[in-house]
Amino acid sequence: xxxxxxxxxxxxxxxxxxxxxxxAVLLSVAFVCGTLVFTDTMNxxxxxxxxxxxxxxxxxxxxxxxxxxTPENGKPESLPASTxxxxxxxxxVKAAEGGVSSMSVTVVDSRNKNMGSETGAPTIAxxxxxxxxxxxxxxxxxxxxxPTEVMVDADTAEKHHLKIGDxxxxxxxxxxxxxxxxxxxxxxxxxxxxxVVFLDTxxxxxxxxxxxxxxxHISVTADSGVSDTQLKKNxxxxxxxxxxxxxxxxEAADANKDxxxxxxxxxxYAMLGFAGIAFLVGIFLIVNTFSMLVAQRTREIGLMRAIGxxxxxxxxxxxxxxxxxxxxxxxxxxxxxIGLAVGLMKLMGAIGMELSTEDLTIAWTTPVTGxxxxxxxxxxxxxxxxxxxxxxxxxxxxxxxxxPADAKSGWIRAGIxxxxxxxxxxxxxxxxxxxxxxxxxxxxGLGVVLTLIGFIVIGPLLAGAVVRVLGLVVLRxxxxxxxLAERNALxxxxxxxxxxxxxxxxxxxxACLSVVGSSMVASATDELDKSVGTDFIVQSNTGQLIVPxxxxxxxxxxxxxxxxxxxxxxxxxxxxxxxxxxxxxxxADPTYPQDLRRETVAGDLAKAYGADSMxxxxxxxxxxxxxxxxxxxxxxxxxxxxxxxxxxxxxDDTSVDQGAMYINVSTAERHVAADRMPExxxxxxxxxxxxxxxxxxxxxxxxxxxxxxxxQNQADFKEDLKDQIGxxxxxxxxxxxxxxxxxVLGVVNTLALSxxxRTREIGLMRAIGLSRRQLRRMIRxxxxxxxxxxxxxxxxxxxxxxxxxxxxxxxxxLGVLEIPWPTIITVFxxxxxxxxxxxxxxxxxxxxxxxxxAIATDG
Numbered sequence: 017x018x019x020x021x022x023x024x025x026x027x028x029x030x031x032x033x034x035x036x037x038x039x040a041v042l043l044s045v046a047f048v049c050g051t052l053v054f055t056d057t058m059n060x061x062x063x064x065x066x067x068x069x070x071x072x073x074x075x076x077x078x079x080x081x082x083x084x085x086t087p088e089n090g091k092p093e094s095l096p097a098s099t100x101x102x103x104x105x106x107x108x109v110k111a112a113e114g115g116v117s118s119m120s121v122t123v124v125d126s127r128n129k130n131m132g133s134e135t136g137a138p139t140i141a142x143x144x145x146x147x148x149x150x151x152x153x154x155x156x157x158x159x160x161x162x163p164t165e166v167m168v169d170a171d172t173a174e175k176h177h178l179k180i181g182d183x184x185x186x187x188x189x190x191x192x193x194x195x196x197x198x199x200x201x202x203x204x205x206x207x208x209x210x211x212v213v214f215l216d217t218x219x220x221x222x223x224x225x226x227x228x229x230x231x232x233h234i235s236v237t238a239d240s241g242v243s244d245t246q247l248k249k250n251x252x253x254x255x256x257x258x259x260x261x262x263x264x265x266x267e268a269a270d271a272n273k274d275x276x277x278x279x280x281x282x283x284x285y286a287m288l289g290f291a292g293i294a295f296l297v298g299i300f301l302i303v304n305t306f307s308m309l310v311a312q313r314t315r316e317i318g319l320m321r322a323i324g325x326x327x328x329x330x331x332x333x334x335x336x337x338x339x340x341x342x343x344x345x346x347x348x349x350x351x352x353x354i355g356l357a358v359g360l361m362k363l364m365g366a367i368g369m370e371l372s373t374e375d376l377t378i379a380w381t382t383p384v385t386g387x388x389x390x391x392x393x394x395x396x397x398x399x400x401x402x403x404x405x406x407x408x409x410x411x412x413x414x415x416x417x418x419x420p421a422d423a424k425s426g427w428i429r430a431g432i433x434x435x436x437x438x439x440x441x442x443x444x445x446x447x448x449x450x451x452x453x454x455x456x457x458x459x460x461g462l463g464v465v466l467t468l469i470g471f472i473v474i475g476p477l478l479a480g481a482v483v484r485v486l487g488l489v490v491l492r493x494x495x496x497x498x499x500l501a502e503r504n505a506l507x508x509x510x511x512x513x514x515x516x517x518x519x520x521x522x523x524x525x526x527a528c529l530s531v532v533g534s535s536m537v538a539s540a541t542d543e544l545d546k547s548v549g550t551d552f553i554v555q556s557n558t559g560q561l562i563v564p565x566x567x568x569x570x571x572x573x574x575x576x577x578x579x580x581x582x583x584x585x586x587x588x589x590x591x592x593x594x595x596x597x598x599x600x601x602x603x604a605d606p607t608y609p610q611d612l613r614r615e616t617v618a619g620d621l622a623k624a625y626g627a628d629s630m631x632x633x634x635x636x637x638x639x640x641x642x643x644x645x646x647x648x649x650x651x652x653x654x655x656x657x658x659x660x661x662x663x664x665x666x667x668d669d670t671s672v673d674q675g676a677m678y679i680n681v682s683t684a685e686r687h688v689a690a691d692r693m694p695e696x697x698x699x700x701x702x703x704x705x706x707x708x709x710x711x712x713x714x715x716x717x718x719x720x721x722x723x724x725x726x727x728q729n730q731a732d733f734k735e736d737l738k739d740q741i742g743x744x745x746x747x748x749x750x751x752x753x754x755x756x757x758x759x760v761l762g763v764v765n766t767l768a769l770s771x772x773x774r775t776r777e778i779g780l781m782r783a784i785g786l787s788r789r790q791l792r793r794m795i796r797x798x799x800x801x802x803x804x805x806x807x808x809x810x811x812x813x814x815x816x817x818x819x820x821x822x823x824x825x826x827x828x829x830l831g832v833l834e835i836p837w838p839t840i841i842t843v844f845x846x847x848x849x850x851x852x853x854x855x856x857x858x859x860x861x862x863x864x865x866x867x868x869x870a871i872a873t874d875g
Contacts, residue, residue, distance in 0.1 A: 037305045037765060040298035040758045041345025041390050042352055047291035047754055049353025049386040054360045055284040056377040059273075064205045064375065066269040068151040071235035073247045074268050075103060078261045088585065088654055088694035090120040090189030090561050094230040095260070103234055106254035108242035114231035116220040117142035122187040122560060122724040123168075123213050130723045131168075131176055131184065135364075136558070137209035141186055143220040147235035148201070156180060157199030160216045165198035167214040171207050171370060173200050186213060187722065189563045189695055190226045193219065206372040226691065290751040293521060295389070297755045299397040300518035301762035302341070304511060306334065306401035308769040331402045338398030339391060346390025350383045433474025440466030444816060448823040456824045464817050471520065471809055475513025480506060482808060486801050494797060497790050501797035504770070505805075512802055515766045518759040519806030519850075520813065522752050523843060527814025528821065530839045533745045535822040537738050539830035543671050544734060550580070550611035550700040551708055552715055553728050560724050561695035569718040570699055575711035580605045580700040581681055585688065590649035591640040601630070601650060602676045603684035603694075611700040612673060619644035619664035625680040631664040633675040655688030671829035759806070760854050767799055767858035778862055779870025792859040796852055799859075803851030807844050815840070 077093040087093065094116075103112040121141040123131040132139040144159040144167060152169070157180045160167050166184050173179070178197060186193040193215065201214065221228050238247040244264035252262055263271060320330060354376075361371040443463030450456035471478070483505045491498035505512050554562065554570060571579045583603040590596045606625040614621060617634050624631035630650070632642055642648070644662055651657040660679065668674050685693060703711035708729075716727045728736060771778070778791065786794075815835060822833045 037298075037302050037394075038341055038345040038348070040294075040301045040761055041342060041394055042349040043754060043758055044291060044294040044298050044393070045346045045349025045386040045390040046352035046356050047294055048288060048389060049350050049382050050356030050360065051284060051287040051291060051353075052382045052385065053354055053357035053376070053378055055280055055287075056379055056382070057357065057361065057371060057375055058208070058280055060375045060377040061206045061208055061371055062273060063269065065151065065203075065208070066272040067265065068205045069147075070263075070265045070268040070272075071147050071150075072238040072244050072265055073236040073251055074263045074265075075099065075234040075236060075251060075255070076232065076261045076263075078259055087120060088561075088583075089692055090563065090695050091224070091226050091691075092118050092120070092232045094225050094227070094232050095234070097229040097231060099255070099260075100231070100234055102254055103236055103251055106236075106247075106250040108239050108247050108250050109236055110239045111146070111237040113145050113147060113235050114217075115143060115145050115147065115233050115235055116217065116224055117232050118188065118224040120189065120561065121213075121224070122722070123211060124185050124187065124721075124723060125176065125178070126183045126185075128185075128721055128723055129176070131172055131178075132211045132558075132724075133209045135209050137211070139211045139213075141188070141213050141215065141220070141224060142232075143217040144201075144214040145235060147237075148214075151205050152201045152203050155200050155202040157197070160195070160198050160214060160219070162216055163193070163219045164195050165216065166193075166195035167199040167201055168197055169207065169210075169212040170200050170202035171209075172211045172213075173197075184213065186215070186223070187563060187565075187724070188223050189561070190223050191565065193223050195219075206375055207370055209370055287751065290754060293525070293752070293755045294758050295393055297518045297521055297758045297762070299393060300514045301758060301765055302338070302394055302397035303401065304514050304762060304766050305769065306338065306398045307404070307511065307514075308766070308773060310334065310401045310404055334402035335395060335398060338395045338402070341398075342391035342394030343387070345394065346387045349390055350386040353382075353386060354378060429473055430477045433470050433472075433477065435470075436466050437470030437474055440464070440468070440470050441816075443467075444820040447820040450824075451827070453824045453827045456827070460817075460820055460824060463820060467813060467816070468521070468524070471813055472513075472517045475517045475809075476509035477513075478809065479509040479512040479516065479805060482805050483512065483801055486804055486808075490804070491797055491801060494793065497794045498797055501794045501801060504774075504794070504798045505801050511766060511770075512805065515762055515802050516806035516809060518762040519756070519803060519847070520810035522755040522759055523807055523810030523847070524814035524817065525752055525755075526749060526843060527811045527840060528817040529745055529748055529814075530836045531815055531818025531834075532821050532825070533741050534834040534836040534839075535818070535825060535832060536830055537741055538834035539825065539832040540671060540737055541734050542832050543829065544730060547613045547670065547672050548611070548730060548733075549613055549702075551703045551729060552701040552712065553698065553733055554701065554715070554719070554725055555698040556724050557726060558724065561697060562699055562725065563695065563722070566719060566722045566725060567696055567699060569722070570701060570715060573701075573711065573714040573718045575704050575707040575714050577702045577704045578605075578607045578610075580607045580611050581696050582608065582698045582700065583681065583684065583694045584697050585655075585684060585694055586653040588651040588653070590651075592642060592646045592648070593640050595640060599677070601652075601684075602673070602678050603681045604678060605681055607702075608678070608700070611702065614673065615667040615669070617665050617667050619662070621664040621666065621678070623663035624678050626663065627680075628658060628660050628683060628686075629663040629679070630660040630683075631666055631678045632662055633668045633677065634665055635668045635675060636677070637662075637665045650687075652684070652688050654692040654694070655684075658683070658687045669829060674829055756850075760850055763799055763802060763851065763854035764857065766802070767795060767855055768861070770798075771795065771858050771862045775865065775870050778865060779867050779872075782865070782867045783871060788863040792863045795859040795862055796855040799855035800848050800851035803847045803854065804844070807847035811840055811844060 075095070077095050079093045097114055100112050100114045103109060118141050119138040121139055123139055123141070125131060154167070155170055157167070166186070168178060168184065178184075180197050180200065182197050184195060184197060186195070195215070201212075215223070218228065221230055225232070236247065236251060238244060244266070248262050248264050358373060358376065361373065361376075364371055440463045443459045443466060446459040447456045447463060450459065483502060487498070487502035491502045494501070556562070567581070570576075581604060585601050585603055587599060587601050588596060589599050604625075606622070608625075609621050619631070621631055623629055630648065632648075636642065642662055642665070644665060646662045648660050648662060649657060650660050660683070666676070666678075701711070701715060712727070712729055719725050719727060726736075782788075782791065819833060822830070
């Protein structure tokens with residue numbers, strides 16, 4: 017009980033000093049809990065949607081892919097309408113209804129504005145069936161009754177201000193469907209952002225499937241008392257063959273969830289990774305806080321030992337304070353995490369992905385995880401300061417506050433740090449010497465971890481050297497005040513090292529990603545300059561295939577010398593060595609080598625576009641012992657089997673079309689039926705000499721009615737690539753900002769506690785003539801030099817990581833290393849401002865001290 021009372025008294029007595037550490041715990045726990053609540057809510061939303069929209073049993077073609085599978089020819093796999101009658105005859109069937117659904121569509125309004133989601137959610141077109149009433153209801157108007165009517169979901173209508181009577185155009189591979197809105201259907205469960213339009217059955221069959229009397233699936237409803245599993249068995253018996261895929265409601269929902277699972281998992285674990293970084297940074301803050309509190313209470317602890325407190329009791333007292341700090345920070349963090357999740361949901365709603373707070377999911381494991389993590393991390397961080405407190409002897413009551421440094425432990429620490437740093441540097445060096453990226457990633461990970469730990473351990477040793485250099489360059493400009501700031505930063509190198517290390521971690525990741533991102537852009541730009549010879553590239557950002565009517569518009573644009581088709585066909589390849597593999601073959605026009613210059617290591621690429629000929633990549637050829645003149649058996653998924661002769665082997669030392677196997681479009685047409693032939697994934701066009709501007713404008717004009725496609729010249733393509741990588745990096749920087757915020761709190765806390773520790777010293781300095789302004793400047797300069805110390809370590813370490821990582825990218829064809837010096841310099845300078853900001857409150861409080869009271873302070 018005495019330990020508990022002592023801990024409570026100390027915790028409450030130093031609650032102001034604990035506050036910033038509690039904020040660090042709060043932020044870290046909030047990020048973890050917010051991530052878990054957000055992803056659990058997304059899972060709940062999709063679970064409800066998939067469960068509500070799935071029939072008791074769904075029958076679909078066996079060849080049909082998953083929910084996110086896009087057919088190569090833009091027309092989903094289908095089954096004959098006669099199958100519905102077969103299903104209806106099965107025992108236990110109450111009703112069976114054929115449905116049509118396709119995600120290979122684009123819907124635009126009368127001004128050619130895309131009605132689809134901008135978040136990557138699909139646009140779905142189909143016919144309105146009774147099964148849709150499971151998850152939707154007609155809010156106004158009526159279902160489509162003919163080819164001139166269409167119904168749209170309420171979320172899309174609200175987002176784009178659509179109303180009954182407005183015209184929509186549905187673009188599919190079989191043609192455009194113009195119709196006016198006859199009704200608006202509202203989801204009875206949350207729609208995460210998909211745009212949905214409904215056509216009448218005949219129109220959907222004709223325009224989405226390209227044939228009357230066919231359906232993509234059959235929704236089967238069970239009679240009362242018949243389970244889904246039994247119904248599935250009965251329907252399978254009635255169909256009597258293996259040409260169909262049957263799924264119960266649970267199986268269909270699970271299949272749909274699996275297609276979303278990888279995306280949600282990547283997002284979840286990425287965000288948790290950043291939360292882990294924030295926790296790591298928070299550990300330094302907590303260690304510093306307790307180390308300084310223990311140092312300031314040396315005399316007090318010595319007195320406790322003198323009157324009979326054991327080492328264990330003192331140790332336990334500090335750990336109980338840590339538990340209290342962990343509990344307070346974690347409880348607040350759990351609450352903040354729920355708020356963060358709601359904020360993320362609102363943010364997703366603003367960009368198009370609707371998530372209802374009614375589906376907010378807080379599993380019991382979420383607050384437990386947050387509390388356990390927060391408390392355990394806090395206690396572990398406080399363990400070393402607690403042990404140090406337990407070692408304080410009763411004689412310390414006779415000394416001034418502050419524990420002397422252990423020189424022996426300092427040298428041991430320095431030795432361990434040097435060994436770890438050297439081992440990490442060896443790992444990074446080994447990364448640059450491997451021949452396989454998969455092998456190098458192991459060395460890279462090892463090198464990153466060891467150098468990070470090594471720099472953290474060796475921080476105090478580095479602090480002494482780096483701060484002296486920074487003092488010469490920066491602090492000496494401010495005369496005696498600058499020298500005082502330098503001495504204060506050097507007074508406790510261990511504390512300075514730990515504070516700088518917290519900032520180092522976040523900035524090291526920023527520098528590493530900046531180097532990798534800049535190198536990727538520079539490498540891709542260099543590769544494009546070397547290999548891309550075409551004037552214009554046409555493609556969809558969302559992966560939509562180019563519909564025939566858009567392809568025709570491109571070919572008819574004036575000022576175009578040639579247009580190149582580019583199609584990708586799934587195929588099974590049987591190699592001369594007897595091995596086989598599922599792969600893809602690229603079918604292109606013979607003009608493609610002009611549009612994309614590929615280095616040929618053997619044979620003649622032009623001959624690969626001859627009848628029943630092909631090319632393979634150098635890696636594939638080496639793996640299977642393929643040489644020019646060998647014959648491969650290619651079984652096209654959408655057609656028959658062909659014997660193709662290898663006429664060329666292209667170099668895979670590239671990032672563009674790496675590993676591609678080329679054949680002529682005409683070769684593909686001989687082995688794949690016209691109605692099964694894939695549509696273009698991308699198209700290339702070359703302008704007539706001197707007509708580049710006119711041709712560019714002409715192609716853009718010809719595709720004005722198809723907003724899902726982008727027309728880009730080489731400059732546009734490079735800028736787009738740069739923007740995409742830049743947006744990704746900005747998201748990562750935003751997440752890393754959490755760790756940097758925690759690190760800034762660490763600087764604030766260190767300075768605040770340092771000011772308290774030096775209260776008598778500050779009073780004496782003020783008494784002998786140091787002005788308030790000079791005092792504040794001294795503390796600000798001390799903060800700046802600590803921040804610059806952390807920035808130097810972080811940026812140097814990050815550039816080392818990034819340089820090593822780029823060597824792995826070079827194995828994938830991205831061979832240009834580019835250090836983004838403007839970014840590095842900006843971050844370094846910004847670190848000085850971070851130091852200034854962190855010192856504002858501590859410097860203000862120091863300046864307001866009463867001189868006589870400060871001198872009279874005990875310890």
